[in-house]
Every structure is written in structure tokens, then in C-alpha cells.
Amino acid sequence: MSSRFASDSGLTRRMLVTMFLLGLLYVVFVGVLIALGAQAVTVLLIAVVVLLVQYFLSDRIALFAMGGREVSPQQAPELHGMIDRLCAMADMPKPRVAIADSDVPNAFATGRNQKKSVVCVTTGILRRLEPQELEGVLAHELSHVAHRDVAVMTIASFLGILAGLMTRVALYSGLGSRRGNGQGGLPIGLIIMLVSVVVYAVSFLLTRALSRYRELAADRAGALLTQRPSAMASALVKISGDMARIPTRDLREAEPFNAFYFAPALAPGATMAALFSTHPPLDRRLDQLSKISAQLGRG
Template identity: 50%
Template sequence: MVEWKNDLGLEGRMILTMFLLAAVYLFFLAFLSTVMNASAEIMLVFIVLFMGVQYYYSDKLVLWTTNAKVVSETEAPRLHETITRLCVVAGLPKPTVAIVDTSVPNAFATGRGYKSAVVAVTTGLLKRLDQRELEAVLAHELSHVKNRDMAILTIASFISTLAFYIVRYSFYIGSFGSGRRNSNGALIIVWVVSILVWIISFLLIRALSRYREFAADRGAAMITGEPANLISALRKISGTIEKVPAEDLRKMEGMNAFFIIPAVSGSLMNLISTHPTLEKRVAALEKIQREIEL
């Protein structure tokens, strides 16, 4: 079993992100409670209920969203054997294994902890990577499980999503109101505040998402001892995604924060990207490779 070193940078960023998001969300809930004349108790029950549902059923929701199929050892023996071996090295219990039938080459991990963890790969990935590259990608996903960053991302995204839907549907809902000027004015205020909350939380979550990919890349290098294999896999996945039809990519874009390489059908600014650039990831892995060789 490899000697796992906790990533203090990732842990610090997760704590800071949750603290900042908590401050933003408490303000948002207090604001909604005041404007909508709802008691603080009702708002708290609403948030706890929905966060609980999202937290405890996050793995099932992700699998359902991606049409991932849980597979047995009989159905995917090589995949199971590889994950079992890597889990022994990483000191992890074996997660549930799933496959997504899509041409988009990718992989992701989800779940709230070790016992509920799921590692999924796409059929496109299995077809395009050799065994060493596949091991590197699976080690990356197992590093997410080891770092427990999937649960943090799931919790952090909840009220951000709530604010987004308020922005999206507030005027539609408001059209069924009395139409009084005061009501319209309150609705506009709610809409503006919701936009601000969504933008702030969106940027904080994306910043955390980018760093956790660096951390998982380092974890994969620790587990396999071969950063070059992950570099090869990342380059191959990135190059293949560019050739995948835009329609197939759009179907998977909602899962970008979980994927090892984002399935994007257009360019994104670094500030709003879920992942660091390929160049930065390769540079970081090459540095680790040099350190190993010393």
C-alpha cells in the first residue's frame, strides 16, 4: 500500500470554500426569508431536507443523469481487476463500478464517501486507452474518493443550483402573481440577488474544482508511480474529445465538474473552467516525474 500524503492545499481550499459559501448562502437564505415573509425555521427545514436528499442520493442521481450502468465482475472482468488492484495500493475499499455507453472518452467518481463511492468509465475511454493509461485514469478517480472531494463539491453546488433556478424561473412564477408594482419590485430584487449569489458561488466552486483536479493528478502519480502514463492518457482523451460530434458532447456537459477531462463543445475562459488547462496539468505531472527520477 502506498504511503498517502494528505493534500493540505486541497483540504485548506475545501474548508475555505465551504466557509465562504456558507457566508454567501446564509445571507441568501436570510434575504429570501425576509422578502418572501417565510420564517427562518421553514427556510432551514427546506434547505436541510434538500441538502440531505442531494447528499445521500448524489451517487444515484449522477448515475441516472449519465445513464451509467453498474457492471459486475463477470460483465467487466478487466476493469474490476484493475480497480481492485489499485484500491489495494491506495488503501481504499473497492467502489461500485459502472460503465457509460457513449463515444465520449471520459471517467468520473461520485458518492458521499468510501462506502458509497462509484467509479465510472465510458465505453469510448475503454476503446481508446491502453492498460497503463487506463490504470492512470482510474487512479485519478480513486484519488478523488481518497480525498473525499466529491461530497464537498456536491454539497457546495446545492444552493448555487437553487439560485440558478430562481434566476431562471422567477419572472415566470411572478407572472401568476397579483401584478402589483410592489410585488414586481420585490421580484426584481430577488432576481438580482439570486444572480449575485449564483455568480459568486459559481466562481468559488469552479476554483475548488480546478484545484481538486491537480490534487487527483498528484494522487494518481502516487498510486501508479508513473505520471507519464497519466500524461499520455490526458493527451489522448483531450485529442479524441475534439473529434467527438458536438451533439454527443452537449449531452455530457452537465457532468464536466466530475469528468477527468471536460466534455466541452466550445472554448472556456480559465476563470469559469471546471478543470485546469491540459498544458498546466501536463507541466505539473512532468515536474512530479522529474522528482520521482531523482
């Protein structure tokens, strides 16, 4: 389904290259497993089942895990009104709306397509942001919905799931069987485990890079839709600054869901190298929004 969200050809090219590399890695990995005589079919079927569950139930799983509850227009009229306006501007179906009772200021969108999507905000972000700032955050999340980012990232993570399963199979099935008739050579299980670990590491880095590209694309599309990039920048600065005042226990509980969030929740002392982060550095996001402001001729 189309929408009026702006695209970015440079980011799109980088995302396509990353997806191509992930696909190539998958083909090579499965080929190696088959060549080694591994029971790849069984593991592949398990990985496909996991992928399908994530793909079709992503909205329900995410809401349940994060304690979100759907709210009606009567329960949250201002929030619904804002999403109504943004959806009309973007020419897209309205997703379900939810609120999570958490002091961590954040928001997320999930669902495999526009008709099966939900946008959830925390009570913490509702208390902290001004209406224009919240609108910028919601525009970012609606861009994820319009561009089916959840579906893309779910599919992209499939290779990592498969490699992780193969590593466990190699570990728990024993590493003693050898190539040929047991006459010398490295144990097949050990070879499979080593190949799986390498594939998992490479796919992990590629998936994280893809996630960062999609976050930048969502920032850009949301800022251009609202025509107020400075409001999104203000929201980013405010949320990132307020994270330092959130109890460490709450931040650690939120960290597993960083890939979904508008801004990552990091506990004090936590450092994440750029290669491992699901989101671009704050400075990178603010720099892009500043350039968009200059292009639009406004702050």
C-alpha cells in the same frame, strides 16, 4: 475513512478558503432574505430536499443519466483487477464498478462516501488507453472517492441551488410588492431577485474554483499512488486529442456531465473561460504532472 492517497497542503488551504467564502456568502444571503421579509423558510426547505436527494442518490442518478451499468468481475475481469490493485495500494474499500456504452473517452466516480461509491468508465476510454494510462485515470477517480469529493461538491453547490430557487420565486411571484405599506421604495421581489442573481453568480464562480482545485488534487494523489505521473499525462493528452474526432452531437450530450468527468467533453468551437470551467486547463494539469515526475526522478 483514511487512505494512503497523498494530500497537498497548498491545494487544501485554497479549498478551505473557498468553502469558508461559500459558507459566509450563504449566511449573508439568508440574512438578507429574512431582513427583506421573504418566505425564505419554504424556499430553504425545498433547497434542502434537493440537496438531500443529490447527496444520498448521487451514484444512482449519475449512472442512470450517463447510461452506466454495473459489471461483475466475470464481465470485466481486467477492469476489476486494476481497481482491486489500486484499492489495495490506497488502503480503501472497493467501489462498485460500471461501464457506460459511449464512444466519448472518459471516466467518472460518484457517491457520497467510500461505501456508497461507483467508478464508471466508458467503452470509448477502454478502447483507446493502454493499461498504464487507464490505471492513471482510475487512480484519479479513486482519489475523488477517497476524499469524498462528490459529497463536498454537492454541499458546495447548495448555495447556488438556493439562490436559483429564490430568483425563480421572485420572478414568478411578481415584483410589485414594495417595502413598508406600499409607499414608495423598490419592490421587494426585485430586490430579492437582484440579490439572488449576484449570490448565484458569486457562488457559481467559487464552486467552479473549488472543482478545479479538487481536480488538481486528484491528479496529484493519483499520480503519486501509481508512481507513474507520465501515464496519467499520456491519458490526458490522448483523451483531449481524441475529443476532436468524436461527433459533435455526442460531445454536446456529454457536456452537462463535465463536472464528473476525468477530462471535460467540449464540442468543436466551444470555448470556456478559465473562471467558468470545472477542470483546470490541460497545460496546467500537464505542468503539475511534469513537476511530480521530476520529484520522483522518472518520466
